[in-house]
Amino acid sequence: MIFEEIKSKLKKCTVGIAGAGGLGSNCAVALARVGIGKLVISDFDIVNESNLNRQYFFRDQLGQKKVHALKENIAGINPEVKIITNDTKLNENNIVEIYKDCDVIVEAFDLAEMKKMLIETFLSELPEKKIVLGLGMAGYGKNNLIKFRQSENLYICGDEESEIADDNPPLAPRVGIVANMQANTVLEILLSNK
């Protein structure tokens, strides 16, 4: 497929981004660069100095809502991407409504409990929805551990074991690898069935 063809297919697609931290901000930017039509981005948090070690924000955006800062950054890269933002906290009662019309959902939360909430809610209420998970990317090095597998409509990116801790922080390179694996998986899904 030539790039123009890829772009014209992606332009018709909507991707949900659940969480605009290390995974979500980098994945959204990658999808925007290749010309995705629409992104639905949720995050209740604001940009903190500690986020700048891996998240796609700038120093002059400290204190802004992440969803607004990310919308601004994406507009600076590809203004044709339509962006819907939601700055409320996602939970089992609102997440299906917010993401049910997306072609694919990218799970980009930091906390394991939130990842579990998203997966269980969609498996229970909308199991046909395709979900791309980011699981295990703390620390540095260990390129060979990062992998991909599919289980029905769940697409799993990451090493599935490296958990964040004070002595195992999430850092730009490994978080970026998994965020881009998620974006790459989204493309594979969208370009294979349209």
Next chain:
Amino acid sequence: MKITLNNRLESLEQKQVTISELLAMKKYTFKMLVIKVNGTLVKKDSYDTFEINDGDNVTVLHLVSGG
């Protein structure tokens, strides 16, 4: 019996096991899991009673924080 566990074929001596027994057998000690059997979510409160049979396809996801 033979089951598929995380995309790998596994042979077990038992004819039937509960999810809790399978987790103990495979030494899954993680606290936060999502488990699917034949594509359907099985919640934690059913791990002691839900039986896995020959031919079942079991997916165990270990949820780790980070993102």
